[in-house]
Amino acid sequence: MSSNQPYVTFHDGRRAPQLGLGTWKLTDGAAIPAILAATEAGYRSIDTAAIYHNEADVGQGILQCGIPRDNLFVTTKLWNDQHSIEASKLALRESLDKLQLDYVDLYLIHWPVPKENHYLGAWDGLIQLRDEGLAKSIGVCNFDIEHLQKLLDKTGVLPVVNQIELHPYFQQAELRAYHADHGIQTEAWSPLGQGQVLQDPVILELAHQLQASPAQVILRWHIQMGHMVIPKSAQPQRVRDNFNLWSLHLDDDAMARIATLDKADGRIGPVPAEFALM
Numbered sequence: 224m225s226s227n228q229p230y231v232t233f234h235d236g237r238r239a240p241q242l243g244l245g246t247w248k249l250t251d252g253a254a255i256p257a258i259l260a261a262t263e264a265g266y267r268s269i270d271t272a273a274i275y276h277n278e279a280d281v282g283q284g285i286l287q288c289g290i291p292r293d294n295l296f297v298t299t300k301l302w303n304d305q306h307s308i309e310a311s312k313l314a315l316r317e318s319l320d321k322l323q324l325d326y327v328d329l330y331l332i333h334w335p336v337p338k339e340n341h342y343l344g345a346w347d348g349l350i351q352l353r354d355e356g357l358a359k360s361i362g363v364c365n366f367d368i369e370h371l372q373k374l375l376d377k378t379g380v381l382p383v384v385n386q387i388e389l390h391p392y393f394q395q396a397e398l399r400a401y402h403a404d405h406g407i408q409t410e411a412w413s414p415l416g417q418g419q420v421l422q423d424p425v426i427l428e429l430a431h432q433l434q435a436s437p438a439q440v441i442l443r444w445h446i447q448m449g450h451m452v453i454p455k456s457a458q459p460q461r462v463r464d465n466f467n468l469w470s471l472h473l474d475d476d477a478m479a480r481i482a483t484l485d486k487a488d489g490r491i492g493p494v495p496a497e498f499a500l501m
């Protein structure tokens with residue numbers, strides 16, 4: 224894999240680029256130019272999901288970009304109505320067909336849907352898919368501490384990643400501490416707060432001081448916090464700017480100022496304990 228960017232190492236020993244391209248809402252072919260701009264800029268990680276309805280486009284982007292498969296890190300996700308061993312196996316095979324890939328680097332349960340309480344069956348399926356080599360690593364999204372603990376207690380297998388809503392307005396300190404204690408890599412979705420954090424006065428002031436864009440300040444904060452991070456943009460120039468972080472540095476004072484932006488009601492997306500969309 225390209226080494227001109229930071230990588231994280233999972234508890235299963237595999238490595239992943241810390242910064243990747245998010246693709247939610249990149250439909251009707253829009254993922255293809257985004258992937259071409261991203262890979263040209265140096266991205267080697269792409270995040271999609273069955274529910275984004277763009278896996279075929281992501282597969283096209285991967286084909287067209289010309290980067291050898293071994294140098295890419297591709298993530299997709301299992302949707303909520305497929306929480307069983309058999310359904311998860313069918314679902315990943317369908318995703319791989321659309322992606323035109325033999326394996327994904329990371330396969331994630333998209334939501335725990337605890338009201339249905341079938342996520343243990345899904346996890347058993349992902350363990351088998353990992354053992355079959357169709358997913359190199361397996362993890363989850365949107366799991367609260369109690370859901371993670373149940374996976375550990377019942378299967379002894381912890382996810383390598385928990386991909387969660389995480390941005391300066393919603394910093395999830397308690398969940399991140401659990402991840403750190405258990406060797407689970409935190410991955411931030413909606414890392415820019417879907418654009419809502421870009422106009423924050425503290426972020427704007429730091430951007431001015433550092434001669435960086437607000438998005439670069441926020442993404443650099445994620446990188447220095449140790450998060451994997453997957454900003455999405457449909458605009459090639461923004462895709463490039465979001466990767467241009469490696470000479471930027473936030474000092475302790477800047478990091479402390481961003482820490483103060485956390486809000487009790489900062490969540491934008493659904494509450495994992497309640498979300499049950501099928």
Ligand SMILES: NC(=O)c1ccc[n+]([C@@H]2O[C@H](COP(=O)([O-])OP(=O)(O)OC[C@H]3O[C@@H](n4cnc5c(N)ncnc54)[C@H](OP(=O)(O)O)[C@@H]3O)[C@@H](O)[C@H]2O)c1
Nearest residue numbers: 245246247364412413414415416417418438454455456457
């Ligand atoms: N696991 C889950 O449940 C889950 C949930 C949500 C998202 N995700 C993943 O996380 C990825 C990122 O989250 P997200 O797409 O919700 O939100 P995000 O990356 O926080 O923000 C995307 C928004 O910011 C804008 N933007 C991006 N770069 C910018 C820049 N440099 N300057 C100004 N505006 C910029 C984009 O607009 P333009 O496109 O117009 O540039 C878009 O409106 C998703 O794409 C998806 O892959 C996972």
